[in-house]
Amino acid sequence: MHLSTRGHPPGPRHSATAPAPVLALKDVSKSFGAVRALRGVSLELFPGEAHALAGENGAGKSTLIKTLAGVHRPDTGHVLLDGGPVDFHGPADARDAGIAVIYQEPTLFPDLSIAENIFMGRQPRRALGRIDHRAVHAATTALMGRLGVDLDPRRPARGLSIADQQIVEIAKALSFEARVLIMDEPTAALTGGETARLFSVVEALRAEGVAVLFISHRLEEIFRLCQRVTTLRDGRRVACEPLEGLTEDDLVRRMVGRDLGELYPKQATDIGATALSVHRLTREGVFHDVSFEVRRGEIVALAGLVGAGRSEVVQAVFGVDRADAGEVEVNGRKLPLGSPTAAMDAGIALVPEDRRQRGLVMEMSIERNIALTGLHTLGRGGLVRRALERGRAADWAVRLQLKYHKLSDGVGLLSGGNQQKVVLAKWLATEPAVLIVDEPTRGIDIGTKAEVHRLLSSLAAEGLAVLMVSSDLPEVLGMADRVLVMHEGRLVAGIPRAEATEESVMAAATGRHGKEQAA
Template sequence: MNQSAPDPAPVLALKGVSKSFGAVRALQDVSLQLFAGEAHALAGENGAGKSTLIKALAGVHRPDGGEVLLDGEPVVFHGPADARDAGIAVIYQEPTLFPDLSVAENIFMGRQPRRSLGRIDRGAVHGTTAALMRRLGVDLAPDRPARGLSIADQQIVEIAKALSFDARVLIMDEPTAALTGSETARLFAVVRALRAEGAAVLFISHRLEEIFALCQRVTTLRDGRWISSEPLEGLTEEDLVRRMVGRDLDDLYPKQDAEVGEVALSVHRLTREGVFRDVSFDVRRGEIVALAGLVGAGRTEVAQAVFGVDRADAGEVKVAGTVLRPGSPTAAMDAGLALVPEDRRQRGLVMDMSIERNIGLTGLGEVRRRGLVSRALEHDRAADWAVRLQLKYNRLADTMGVLSGGNQQKVVLAKWLATGPAVLIVDEPTRGIDVGTKAEVHRLLSSLAAEGLAVLMISSDLPEVIGMADRVLVMHEGRLVAEIPRGGATEESVMAAATGRKGRAAA
């Protein structure tokens, strides 16, 4: 009688791990197993404990209880260097390279091979880097400066650095958040090649379709607790969402009926040479109008010109019939415009400031008394908006860095909604936030439109565009090429216009 082969031992595992920060229990009795040659997804809403788990594996945090096991043996990492030496590498959403050094110098920083007399063996550095790039199937010159590399290429450099350390476990934290479709496809090809070589991959993404496309197993966390670990085969996105949020999420796009009123925002023949040209559209009170298109089509640039961040070369912008002074965000704010930018951390928030101070930045005049900011008024204003937007926080005096990505997005929204705008421009409002918070943001935008606010939404998420927009404006190579009513908007019709395969539809 033949005996079946024993199950392979995990390369890296967590067993009953717990971690607290003061009164906050970030992880509670969490277990996870990563196997060689497998891509394992880690799913959960913002605040579920994913980041803490990653840091426990990477040696940043030492667990309060439980064990980290390497090849079945308990191990204690005293810092990230210990984890790296054990073959564990983390690829973060935003790589941190030295911009003035070359690709090869970044990969071997601090551990360059030496010749006799201690001189750096540059030939060996470049030759090894070239071999790593061939192994990854990527054409990236070793002597190319890191400055100017795309986020996708920077991530490839980080992966090559991990391979140079003989990494056996690759942890990828939201690696595709800032990538185009083609860049994501290239990254996935690299990951599949590493899996084929026997690497264990832990993959974290809010994009469920990526999890199903790349991974074989998934572990779900909720509120710091382990919910499940299971094969993805036979699982649906609805099943995974239910595990993540603890309920069915049928209403991800809760579009309310709204009475469409007069024109609130009118853009006429707006042009910025070399970026976009001859862009005209209106947004009425009660409408959500989506601006769709591929990355590089000019959508964000149009929004920035409308708000006055960038100065247009021609055309005009009107708010409630009044022409705005070009290139003046102050004039735009005074007229009732609000802009929630795509990059909330760099352009939407001051990360070192408190939550309440960030919410109050757009209304300092309202919380000032005798020339000084009243902390009591500032706190009350922030507390009011925190309740309205169901913000999850410990103290309003905490800095922004303690909040999850979804709650940071809510603070940006609160900051601008507190100005009482007539027109809200939101650029990628749900990028990088979990599915539960995404539904909350959609519900908020829908209710604001129902109250009479005009909303211009820029989004690369086609289901979001189709689910939330009353009209879809599509850009292609700097021009507005189609206007599609809600009833005619499908992923196929929007993509046909975005790729230049369909001429301008009738308004």
């Protein structure tokens, strides 16, 4: 099935004879204490239509999704199923009604297999009530085939990449044969090929009459897949309209209430001395003979397809994973391999790909998360002075324009974009010489994305060396002074900014580029 870049497959025609919406919200409001998350929002999802939900982080998208999914109950207004009001008492009620949700962050049981995660609580049984493992594995294999991926049903979820975890979540949702499929940032960690396969599955489901609600911060995906879009801002619906005839700039203005300005505000900088030097770094079976340098004032992007070894390289540079061979130097100082403490002492900071699992302690407050990397500077004798901790957090909250209610609130209450700002604040507070950012804008809204890009650019202009891992090719081309491309665990190309194009980067990422080692 061919999908044009900005095509709009025909959706249902909403005339007097058109089918009623399968699922709808009518004047729904929802508050959490003093925070009004939704304010009189209405939404209609029709069979066979892909409907986009757009808005900045904090606009109310997650609350709307959880209301449709039975996680939250409206304070006022109604949820309508097949035109009639319905009261979901929990996610199980919504699931039984045919509503499947793929959330932005995977929620798998790490010690269970892929098949067990997909069919948890509803495995086929044999005689005497025993689980029919052969049937479970066969059904899982069929689902993976439907998605066009090859994952072993018996493989434990622990250790799966973000992309593979998302695929498992999608398979789980499809296993319910849902009438409504709600997709919250499902492509955030997928490659172009995986995204194309996913979109083919969505088109097939639409042809079967499934209603799709699609949430993505990648505007090109919204225009590619969907027919209509509802835009939220500050908990209110500001527009519901066909995408045909709408431009990306139009949609951005509705989302943020203003002209955004430049999305990739790359400043010209004076490139200084080498800050980070990596020489012949190797981890058997993962990556091999990787060498590169990052200079002061420079943003270097590490690009490649998911599974090429990009994240594994930066984790080894920081010492989270121990390399088998090679050298890492910061400002000429050789570091012991496999020691994050030594890396931090030398001035390396790592903002990880998975902010919830590796970047934050979700049970802790905003201020405590920001302070974690500098507790030794905030008190004496092992006792932290609360005033210093709060002052440090408040300072960085202002500098990064963090949106929050109270610094003592749990970091889990923040939107994804604001959680990312907390991770950045935690590491920038260490005043690093080298900042490594792995997928810095994954799953955050376009307004926050522009803010993060502006921050990275200004940090580089101040002399910080920045190493950025990104699957977002426009981000790579827009922000990097140099692009290092990995393919199957090897560094195969180093491309200067002036020569970096989508074609040259993808040629290297897919192995069609000469096997030249980047300097």
